[in-house]
Amino acid sequence: MKLEYQLKEKSKKNMARLGEIKYNGLTYETPMFMPVGTNATVKTLAPEELKEIGTGIILANTYHLWLKPGEDVVNEAGGLHKFMNYDGPILTDSGGFQVFSLAKPKDITEEGVHFKNFENGDKLFLTPEKSIEIQMKLQSDIVMSFDECVKWPSTYDYVKESVDRTLRWALRGKQVFKSPNQMLFGIVQGGEYEDLRKKCAEALVEMNFDGYSIGGTSVGEDKKTMYKMVGYATKYLPEDKLRYLMGVGDPIDLIENVMRGVDLFDCVSPTRLARHGHAYTGHGKINLKNSKYKEDFTPVEEGCNCYACKSYTKAYIKHLLSTSETFGARLLSIHNIYFLTKLMEEIRKNIKTDTLEEFRDKFILDYYGEGYEYK
Amino acid sequence: MKLEYQLKEKSKKNMARLGEIKYNGLTYETPMFMPVGTNATVKTLAPEELKEIGTGIILANTYHLWLKPGEDVVNEAGGLHKFMNYDGPILTDSGGFQVFSLAKPKDITEEGVHFKNFENGDKLFLTPEKSIEIQMKLQSDIVMSFDECVKWPSTYDYVKESVDRTLRWALRGKQVFKSPNQMLFGIVQGGEYEDLRKKCAEALVEMNFDGYSIGGTSVGEDKKTMYKMVGYATKYLPEDKLRYLMGVGDPIDLIENVMRGVDLFDCVSPTRLARHGHAYTGHGKINLKNSKYKEDFTPVEEGCNCYACKSYTKAYIKHLLSTSETFGARLLSIHNIYFLTKLMEEIRKNIKTDTLEEFRDKFILDYYGEGYEYK
Numbered sequence: 001m002k003l004e005y006q007l008k009e010k011s012k013k014n015m016a017r018l019g020e021i022k023y024n025g026l027t028y029e030t031p032m033f034m035p036v037g038t039n040a041t042v043k044t045l046a047p048e049e050l051k052e053i054g055t056g057i058i059l060a061n062t063y064h065l066w067l068k069p070g071e072d073v074v075n076e077a078g079g080l081h082k083f084m085n086y087d088g089p090i091l092t093d094s095g096g097f098q099v100f101s102l103a104k105p106k107d108i109t110e111e112g113v114h115f116k117n118f119e120n121g122d123k124l125f126l127t128p129e130k131s132i133e134i135q136m137k138l139q140s141d142i143v144m145s146f147d148e149c150v151k152w153p154s155t156y157d158y159v160k161e162s163v164d165r166t167l168r169w170a171l172r173g174k175q176v177f178k179s180p181n182q183m184l185f186g187i188v189q190g191g192e193y194e195d196l197r198k199k200c201a202e203a204l205v206e207m208n209f210d211g212y213s214i215g216g217t218s219v220g221e222d223k224k225t226m227y228k229m230v231g232y233a234t235k236y237l238p239e240d241k242l243r244y245l246m247g248v249g250d251p252i253d254l255i256e257n258v259m260r261g262v263d264l265f266d267c268v269s270p271t272r273l274a275r276h277g278h279a280y281t282g283h284g285k286i287n288l289k290n291s292k293y294k295e296d297f298t299p300v301e302e303g304c305n306c307y308a309c310k311s312y313t314k315a316y317i318k319h320l321l322s323t324s325e326t327f328g329a330r331l332l333s334i335h336n337i338y339f340l341t342k343l344m345e346e347i348r349k350n351i352k353t354d355t356l357e358e359f360r361d362k363f364i365l366d367y368y369g370e371g372y373e374y375k
Numbered sequence: 376m377k378l379e380y381q382l383k384e385k386s387k388k389n390m391a392r393l394g395e396i397k398y399n400g401l402t403y404e405t406p407m408f409m410p411v412g413t414n415a416t417v418k419t420l421a422p423e424e425l426k427e428i429g430t431g432i433i434l435a436n437t438y439h440l441w442l443k444p445g446e447d448v449v450n451e452a453g454g455l456h457k458f459m460n461y462d463g464p465i466l467t468d469s470g471g472f473q474v475f476s477l478a479k480p481k482d483i484t485e486e487g488v489h490f491k492n493f494e495n496g497d498k499l500f501l502t503p504e505k506s507i508e509i510q511m512k513l514q515s516d517i518v519m520s521f522d523e524c525v526k527w528p529s530t531y532d533y534v535k536e537s538v539d540r541t542l543r544w545a546l547r548g549k550q551v552f553k554s555p556n557q558m559l560f561g562i563v564q565g566g567e568y569e570d571l572r573k574k575c576a577e578a579l580v581e582m583n584f585d586g587y588s589i590g591g592t593s594v595g596e597d598k599k600t601m602y603k604m605v606g607y608a609t610k611y612l613p614e615d616k617l618r619y620l621m622g623v624g625d626p627i628d629l630i631e632n633v634m635r636g637v638d639l640f641d642c643v644s645p646t647r648l649a650r651h652g653h654a655y656t657g658h659g660k661i662n663l664k665n666s667k668y669k670e671d672f673t674p675v676e677e678g679c680n681c682y683a684c685k686s687y688t689k690a691y692i693k694h695l696l697s698t699s700e701t702f703g704a705r706l707l708s709i710h711n712i713y714f715l716t717k718l719m720e721e722i723r724k725n726i727k728t729d730t731l732e733e734f735r736d737k738f739i740l741d742y743y744g745e746g747y748e749y750k
Contacts, residue, residue: 039698040691046702069669069694077672077690085686294444297452311460315452316415319444323414326701327421 002181003089003141005030005211005242009351015234015261016351019242021056023089023141028056029348030242031258033249033340034091034266038064040074040084042337043271044330047086052307053338054345057089057142059266062134063098063126067117071137079139091266092140094131094173094187097215097247100149108148110165128169129176136179142244143177144213145170147187152221159191163200174207183210185244188233191216192225201236211242214262218247223374227256234261251280251343251367252374255360258347270336275329277321280339282366288332293318306338307331377556378464378516380405380586380617384727390609390636391726394617396431398464398516403431404723405617406633408624408715409466409641413439415449415459417712418646419705422461427682428713429720432464432517434641437509438473438501442492446512454514466641467515469506469548469562472590472622475524483523485540503544504551511554517619518552519588520545522562527596534566538575549582558585560619563608566591567600576611586617589637593622598749602631609636626655626718626742627749630735633722645711650704652696655714657741663707668693681713682706 001024009018019030034057035042035050042050042058050058060080065071077083080090099106099113106115112127131146147166150159166189177184186204190196204212214233217226230245237243242263248254249267257265270280277289281301288300299309300317308317308331320328350359364372376399384393394405409432410417410425417425417433425433435455440446452458455465474481474488481490487502506521522541525534541564552559561579565571579587589608592601605620612618617638623629624642632640645655652664656676663675674684675692683692683706695703725734739747 039694039700041695041700041702044701044705046705064698068697069690073670073690073694076670077688083688083691083694085691295448295451313452313458315444315448316458316460319414319448319458320416322443323439325414325416326419326704327416329701330419330421 003183007240010239011259011351011354011356013354014259014356016258016356017239017261017263018348018351019263021089024087026088028089030263031254031344031347031351032056032264033254033344034059034264035270035337036061036266036268037084038268039068040065040080042333043275044326044333045337047084047088049307049334050086050337051088053334054341055088055337057091057264058086059091059093060084060138060140061095061098062092062131062138062144063095063102065092065138066095066134067119071134075137075139081139089142090140091142091244091264092135092138092144093246094144094146095126095134096131096144096147097149099126110168128173132173132177132184136177136182140182142183142185142211143179145173145184145186145209147189147215149219150189150191150216152191152216152219152225154191156193156196159189159193159196163190163196167200167203170204170209171207174209185209185211185213185242187213187215187246188237189216190229190232192221192229192232194232197229197232198236201233205236205238209241211244212237213244213246215246217245223253223256226253227260227374230257230260230262237261249340251340252360252364254340254343255347255356255363258351259356259360270340271333274332274336277328277332279332280336284367284369288314288318288328289321290318300332300335301339304335304338306335308335378558382615385614386634386726386729386731388729389634389731391633391731392614392636392638393723393726394638396464399462401463403464405638406629406719406722406726407431407639408629408719409434409639410645410712411436411641411643412459413643414443415440415455417708418650419701419708422459422463424682424709425461425712426463428709429716430463430712432466432639433461434466434468435513435515436470436473437467437506437513437519438470438477440467440513441470441509442494446509450512450514456514464517465515466517466619466639467510467513467519468621469519469521470501470509471506471519471522472524474501475526485543503548507548507552507559511552511557515557517558517560517586518554520548520559520561520584522564522590524594525564525566525591527566527591527594527600529566531568531571534564534568534571538565538571542575542578545579546582549584560584560586560588560617562588562590562621563612564591565604565607567596567604569607572604572607573611576608580611580613584616586619587612588619588621590621592620598628598631601628602635602749605632605635605637612636624715626715627735627739629715629718630722630731630738633726634731634735645715646708649707649711652703652707654707655711659742659744663689663693663703664696665693675707675710676714679710679713681710683710
């Protein structure tokens, strides 16, 4: 079945929107945070745990699955859903971000990108067509166009040249995309230059994608620049289609970018932080490895209803981390994904009452304390 | 509450026994396999998963918990059950095995054992009294006496001297054990020498422990020698009390030693094998890392009703192992513990019908194929 999106409500004070995704008999609300399952598994967690947390779409990485186990294996398994036993919606990225961040050295040509497998040094070549073909075989529900993720800062001239190529790549990908049950998203690049973001967004809209992603953020820029880039993109995107901000998951960034019209977010942070012993709380991140938690028999966050907080103490989780027991990372992954999922729920409530700005200010005060500045 | 044991039925053909453990409102049947939760967590698993598998008692390691987080922390948490969120029965070992296997160099005196912390080199000293005191603070349900685990082979003279010391240590431990809700087990040592096993068992029975363990096996001896040692011990133990064979978990050893009168087993094998990609099946162990499973979309074992086999394929688990995703070890841990738990269920059924020997022969044929010899 194909995923369906419907815009339901818009804020009168900012660009925030409420929407609904229907998929496989269930309805999910947007804006939404999507946990990342790089290798067709959200690290340390079972699909049932994600359902208990209340997540919706999860993300899987095309680059990683292309290399292992290979898209043909996943396809023969019956697609990603069957392969990983997850019947909720799945989004795949294009592999582009990994090619540009993990695989070096690289050689960008009009045809595609030549690079080396980061594990074994094998020479690889990824093209817009190849990326779409892999994603069709993976049978995800939302497919990304292959784009160039430009680092920040980059010169106007370079970004301009890159946007043109990304647009040609988007068109080439769209031409090979033939899949009645999948959605295909175009990716808005353009760095921090409004005219380039505008040009990219408008050209993609002209091609009529099923939804639009915003790329080229979280690549070294400060928060103000990120928010600016997002605003430059959403401004030129149609209201009736999903907007997905790629790779962004810092709590404050979720709030700020919802206010700029974003519906979907993904980030490895909740699980990566968990593996390093960190937990989100309403009063900022805490490091459970800290010796002060050795005899702290309270939950990670008082009042939190996640499985970890309902049944375990900081002292126990600290002990698990100290002894390298993976159950510790598992408990913190549950807590962190739950935290972001609940934050999105709060965000949606505040869109309904159009109180998102007040919510943001209160959140910042609780999370960072007095004197927070966007950096 | 204190755990209660009742012998229910005995084989007429061998020493196998059926019994019941009552604990916290639930009844568990023996013979039973106990998963090991070294650091107060059965590696990669949540307590709920153990319950779903259908395990009963779990084991925790005194040595490890003494060093991290320390018995006082566990005690302040309200004991092991609260600390690790497990309301089923918990058995703790004495720390003796770890002192003799992990910690070197060591110096055995009448008073106790001097050794070094295997992680940081700190000098440590463990005595029979200290071991019991730690276990009382841990608040496990079954406490082990501190013993010397003698390696195999050892000379008659050395084992004799060691058994005498183990008996003096057992008495010293018993004298400081004051805990209405815990059971205290004595440990039968004596190597492969029947008169020493007999002497040890009879002396311990004289001291009247709540149950009896059999130690000094799985220390390098062949299977025939192990079975002989077990038989030398159970022969002299009272019928109305639990017998626990320490550190033994190879499927065939479970069957053979049940036939020699053992009720309880523990072993790290199911979780350790899982971490290395191995799974038990009725046709022997298989290594899921093997490339032949790359496109094998069947479960680890056809007909197995564990969570892993019901929802995932060999190909997926192989992929998880290839990408170092801990969910792979988690799925195989579930399968392996389930396998041994179901094996114990089959063993109990065959005690009831007194067909354990036929069951063993069939199991050997299926598991090892023709021509199996005990080594």
